[in-house]
Amino acid sequence: xxxxxxxxVQPFHFGSPQRRLFGLFHASTASLTRPAVLICNxxxxxxxxxxxxxxxxxxxxxxxGHPVLxxxxxxxxxxxxxxxxxxxxxxxxxxxQADRELCARSxxxxxxxxxxRLGATVALRAACRAPEGLLRLVLWDAVxxxxxxxxxxxxxxxxxxxxxxxLQTRPTAxxxxxxxxxxxxxxxxxxxxxxxxxxxxALSVASLNWPPAPVSTVALTDPDSADGRDLTxxxxxxxTRVHAVVVRHGTDWTLDSAExxxxxxxxxxxALVQQVGAV
Amino acid sequence: xxxxxxxxxPESNLVGVxxxxxVGTLPPMxxxxxxxxxxxxMGMHRFNVKLARALALQGQVALRFDIAGLxxxxxxxxxxxxxSQAVLDLQAAMDVVERRLGIxxxxxxxxxxxxxNSFWTAIADQRVSAVLMFDGFWYHSLWSVPVCLWKRxxxxxxxxxxxxxxxxxxxxxxxLVAPKNTDATSPSLYAAYxxxxxxxxxxxxxxxxxxxxxxxxVFSGDVLDEYSYAAxxxxxxxxxxxxxxxxxxxxxxxxxxxxxxxxxxRMIALVLDWVPEVRRASEAHQ
Numbered sequence: 339x340x341x342x343x344x345x346x347v348q349p350f351h352f353g354s355p356q357r358r359l360f361g362l363f364h365a366s367t368a369s370l371t372r373p374a375v376l377i378c379n380x381x382x383x384x385x386x387x388x389x390x391x392x393x394x395x396x397x398x399x400x401x402x403g404h405p406v407l408x409x410x411x412x413x414x415x416x417x418x419x420x421x422x423x424x425x426x427x428x429x430x431x432x433x434x435q436a437d438r439e440l441c442a443r444s445x446x447x448x449x450x451x452x453x454x455r456l457g458a459t460v461a462l463r464a465a466c467r468a469p470e471g472l473l474r475l476v477l478w479d480a481v482x483x484x485x486x487x488x489x490x491x492x493x494x495x496x497x498x499x500x501x502x503x504x505l506q507t508r509p510t511a512x513x514x515x516x517x518x519x520x521x522x523x524x525x526x527x528x529x530x531x532x533x534x535x536x537x538x539x540a541l542s543v544a545s546l547n548w549p550p551a552p553v554s555t556v557a558l559t560d561p562d563s564a565d566g567r568d569l570t571x572x573x574x575x576x577x578t579r580v581h582a583v584v585v586r587h588g589t590d591w592t593l594d595s596a597e598x599x600x601x602x603x604x605x606x607x608x609a610l611v612q613q614v615g616a617v
Numbered sequence: 618x619x620x621x622x623x624x625x626x627p628e629s630n631l632v633g634v635x636x637x638x639x640v641g642t643l644p645p646m647x648x649x650x651x652x653x654x655x656x657x658x659m660g661m662h663r664f665n666v667k668l669a670r671a672l673a674l675q676g677q678v679a680l681r682f683d684i685a686g687l688x689x690x691x692x693x694x695x696x697x698x699x700x701s702q703a704v705l706d707l708q709a710a711m712d713v714v715e716r717r718l719g720i721x722x723x724x725x726x727x728x729x730x731x732x733x734n735s736f737w738t739a740i741a742d743q744r745v746s747a748v749l750m751f752d753g754f755w756y757h758s759l760w761s762v763p764v765c766l767w768k769r770x771x772x773x774x775x776x777x778x779x780x781x782x783x784x785x786x787x788x789x790x791x792x793l794v795a796p797k798n799t800d801a802t803s804p805s806l807y808a809a810y811x812x813x814x815x816x817x818x819x820x821x822x823x824x825x826x827x828x829x830x831x832x833x834x835v836f837s838g839d840v841l842d843e844y845s846y847a848a849x850x851x852x853x854x855x856x857x858x859x860x861x862x863x864x865x866x867x868x869x870x871x872x873x874x875x876x877x878x879x880x881x882x883r884m885i886a887l888v889l890d891w892v893p894e895v896r897r898a899s900e901a902h903q
Contacts, residue, residue: 346691347632347689347691348624349622349624349634349689350622358620360622360634383662386656386659386661386662386663389657390655393689414663415659415663416622416634416659418620420667421878495877502839502872502873502876502877503869504769504838504839504841504842506773524878526876527663527664527874527877527878527881528878529878594661601655
């Protein structure tokens with residue numbers, strides 16, 4: 339196979355008829371068989387922008403012997419459901435469903451989960467349900483402070499509205515945002531249900547639960563971010579259970595243009611491959 | 618509504634999702650949606666998914682897919698240049714719908730660089746009976762630049778105007794003393810997609826229209842430097858036969874990336890409003 343052409347994938351639907359999810363299975367292309375990897379994507383515009391990164395990660399892992407499943411939560415990407423159908427409890431069930439699908443397709447009983455941004459938070463919630471065979475949880479820039487995350491998304495949404503048109507409308511979105519009740523039901527082109535907003539808003543470092551042994555947890559954090567600093571402080575209390583790895587990549591995942599930000603930050607890619615491979 | 622993930626293309630390298638209406642007979646044509654820039658097949662802010670499902674509720678078939686190298690689609694072993702490969706991939710998308718559903722007429726909806734790919738595919742393939750080009754090629758009339766400058770000036774407050782004059786004066790002074798950069802690239806994001814020479818565009822657009830293909834050009838309120846007023850297309854091509862055969866809208870209430878859900882709904886309404894015209898063009902094409 340021409341290496342430049344990339345690895346073959348198999349797109350498919352899985353899950354119940356009422357909750358059909360879209361998945362992409364990357365079969366291992368190495369002779370050795372290593373634990374299967376489930377990739378949990380970020381949310382909204384961050385997921386669109388991270389698509390390339392997670393495709394490259396999946397291909398890299400498949401070449402090293404890991405069967406990989408990427409999937410879309412209900413109400414996101416190519417899965418059934420509309421934006422407003424998404425909620426954290428449902429997405430947590432989706433992760434567990436995807437894990438069963440991965441085990442069935444890969445014929446593997448051992449899995450590693452990789453979660454990014456809000457996907458890391460959802461994976462962490464699902465991992466606490468201790469699915470059989472989960473060896474390791476790799477969290478990348480997990481969303482730990484839900485209120486701060488919602489505030490950030492609102493801020494980016496307002497900035498996107500003001501940037502969107504050549505001619506500025508008056509009052510600007512920034513001026514209208516003085517009314518705190520505005521710009522709460524969507525985030526950069528994705529509708530947010532009241533339930534999802536409430537669930538995300540309730541996330542906090544203090545409420546974190548780490549998966550029980552024998553699952554090993556690795557958190558990739560950026561100390562330049564507020565979440566990264568909070569996590570570092572929290573992990574000081576959990577040092578024996580969670581391994582922290584510093585990764586600075588400087589990527590803004592909420593941008594909706596291809597300019598000014600790496601789509602596949604090499605430092606993060608290398609760290610993720612290394613942490614998955616360390617099982 | 619029924620959705621089917623597909624792997625297709627000569628090397629099974631292309632990934633897509635086929636959306637069909639829940640019941641009833643299949644329409645005479647299908648819509649094809651694909652990448653804008655480097656954004657995956659789901660589209661800007663998941664727009665292609667929302668549009669495909671809205672079309673299915675109206676009884677239409679839509680395939681959304683990634684052209685080679687983008688989204689989840691692999692490059693073929695011997696990929697062509699960007700333009701010719703995109704045309705081959707769009708033809709493979711039409712092939713798979715034709716093979717599965719027997720539909721032989723297609724409407725391409727291309728956004729940004731996708732609009733450009735739609736245009737070249739319409740030239741290459743007679744099965745294309747309708748094309749919607751969103752922020753695709755643009756050609757100035759004599760009025761384009763003055764209208765753009767006038768609109769920009771009038772959109773600013775006096776405070777903004779003074780700040781802009783100061784900012785630009787500083788930049789000019791700085792440029793005067795700075796060493797000249799001979800490698801400077803075009804300042805326009807959109808210039809990178811490249812209009813063909815005007816004569817080539819006129820010849821090809823006339824050929825597409827002459828064979829009965831419905832052409833719909835839509836320009837957003839985000840591209841004022843390139844398209845600044847509603848009649849620009851008519852003025853730029855006043856002497857061409859196609860000027861009364863091509864539908865063209867300037868939508869200042871829609872931005873280039875559909876950044877909010879209400880803008881997405883406006884764009885979906887625009888496409889649904891175009892569907893009867895697409896059906897007529899497809900039936901005339903049979």
